[in-house]
Amino acid sequence: MERTLEVACEGTTSSFAVRKLSRATLYGTRRRVPVDCEGRECKAAALTRDGRFLLPPGTTATLYLDDRGDAVERGELRAAQRGQGAASAPEPQVAKAADLLDCVVRRVYGLVPVAVSAQLDRRLAATGICRLEGGDDGGEVRFLVKNAAGYFLMIGEPSGFRFVGPDQADLSIPESDGAWDGLDFARL
Amino acid sequence: MSRWIRIRDSRGRDARVRMEPAHRRGRPTLQALDGRAVEAARFIKAPMSRSYGVLRHRCPDDVELAELLIEEDPEIDIEATGRRTGPTDHVLLDPDGNVLYAAAEIEIVYNRDGIELERRLPADTPANVDGDAGLVWTGRMLPRSQAARRFAYTRALQLRHVDGLTYDFLFGMARELDQADALALIGAGPGGRDPILLERNGVPHRGFLEGRVDGDCYLLVLHLTNLELTMPEEVTP
Numbered sequence: 001m002e003r004t005l006e007v008a009c010e011g012t013t014s015s016f017a018v019r020k021l022s023r024a025t026l027y028g029t030r031r032r033v034p035v036d037c038e039g040r041e042c043k044a045a046a047l048t049r050d051g052r053f054l055l056p057p058g059t060t061a062t063l064y065l066d067d068r069g070d071a072v073e074r075g076e077l078r079a080a081q082r083g084q085g086a087a088s089a090p091e092p093q094v095a096k097a098a099d100l101l102d103c104v105v106r107r108v109y110g111l112v113p114v115a116v117s118a119q120l121d122r123r124l125a126a127t128g129i130c131r132l133e134g135g136d137d138g139g140e141v142r143f144l145v146k147n148a149a150g151y152f153l154m155i156g157e158p159s160g161f162r163f164v165g166p167d168q169a170d171l172s173i174p175e176s177d178g179a180w181d182g183l184d185f186a187r188l
Numbered sequence: 189m190s191r192w193i194r195i196r197d198s199r200g201r202d203a204r205v206r207m208e209p210a211h212r213r214g215r216p217t218l219q220a221l222d223g224r225a226v227e228a229a230r231f232i233k234a235p236m237s238r239s240y241g242v243l244r245h246r247c248p249d250d251v252e253l254a255e256l257l258i259e260e261d262p263e264i265d266i267e268a269t270g271r272r273t274g275p276t277d278h279v280l281l282d283p284d285g286n287v288l289y290a291a292a293e294i295e296i297v298y299n300r301d302g303i304e305l306e307r308r309l310p311a312d313t314p315a316n317v318d319g320d321a322g323l324v325w326t327g328r329m330l331p332r333s334q335a336a337r338r339f340a341y342t343r344a345l346q347l348r349h350v351d352g353l354t355y356d357f358l359f360g361m362a363r364e365l366d367q368a369d370a371l372a373l374i375g376a377g378p379g380g381r382d383p384i385l386l387e388r389n390g391v392p393h394r395g396f397l398e399g400r401v402d403g404d405c406y407l408l409v410l411h412l413t414n415l416e417l418t419m420p421e422e423v424t425p
Contacts, residue, residue, distance in 0.1 A: 021420070024300065033294060042280045047279045054235060055235065078219065079216035080218065159210035169354075
């Protein structure tokens with residue numbers, strides 16, 4: 001079943017068919033796979049720490065258990081609230097390019113317009129970017145973007161970067177990429 | 189944890205500074221609808237020795253296999269089924285189900301319809317952000333408003349100074365970009381034509397440098413993208 005996105009704006013509703021965008025769907029993909037000495041593809045499996053059970057894909061199942069040990073159906077779960085967020089505003093808010101650049105994009109969807117209201121298009125005409133309410137309550141932000149190629153939904157997370165001043169040099173210890181064989185203890 | 193990056197400015201001067209990735213939040217914690225905390229646990233359905241493939245190998249005849257399943261329940265291992273896996277180790281199995289102790293890799297190329305195009309030996313590609321040449325400006329600038337709507341930036345790194353000289357260097361770069369209200373396309377290799385590889389054999393990205401200043405503070409971010417916001421051909425009108 002095709003997923004749809006509905007956006008309410010000034011008393012009108014616009015709807016879009018949602019298509020996930022990825023490099024694989026746009027350009028194709030490359031995949032590295034392990035092979036045995038005869039060039040046959042191999043698959044990953046799990047081995048229990050006691051070495052008794054070898055578990056290839058399909059031999060295990062994940063259950064969600066509550067504090068009494070009872071299983072909870074996946075459909076009866078929701079994301080835990082991370083603090084009390086602001087009351088959700090149903091209207092998309094005009095956002096600046098910097099607002100979008102302050103986020104790292106995690107998922108991108110192409111939106112095929114089914115019915116787009118003039119009010120939503122007018123709001124998008126300002127910057128081409130509107131912020132939508134919603135997400136998973138865990139800090140996700142959603143942007144509706146319009147460009148020459150069409151409409152897109154971008155879901156991201158705030159990068160959390162802050163301005164730095166002259167007295168805020170990064171003095172963290174750099175990782176060592178050299179081998180530990182040049183200390184020449186014989187000379188000590 | 190930050191890492192080193194060597195970068196040149198618009199005048200071709202280079203410096204080695206630190207880059208810090210964006211904080212990545214974990215997956216959201218799940219809870220039941222009434223607020224009860226839940227935890228995910230992995231259980232064994234059946235070990236490999238009871239899998240359909242193994243049983244099929246033991247009993248190639250359909251009727252015999254059906255009788256075996258009804259009479260002996262060979263697919264169920266009383267000791268294993270329903271047991272928590274606990275921590276496990278990652279192993280590789282060949283198509284016969286034997287554990288591999290040394291495995292080679294091949295690279296398979298697929299087109300956008302998922303059809304395999306080519307199999308080849310993977311090339312070993314080193315990272316190129318901290319080499320002798322470093323990352324260079326290509327001379328191409330994209331207005332901030334266009335850059336934000338044209339690409340999906342799936343990684344971001346903040347560039348930070350390590351001393352007074354590198355502060356001046358990075359602050360100058362951020363101010364230049366802020367005044368231009370544009371992002372600079374940067375890349376590796378001669379003229380910045382090569383994509384950026386943060387890790388050895390990592391995913392190649394194009395890099396756009398964004399700068400902002402506020403008083404004597406600056407924010408210089410390298411946005412990385414490998415996805416242009418465009419529609420797949422089948423939905424393009």
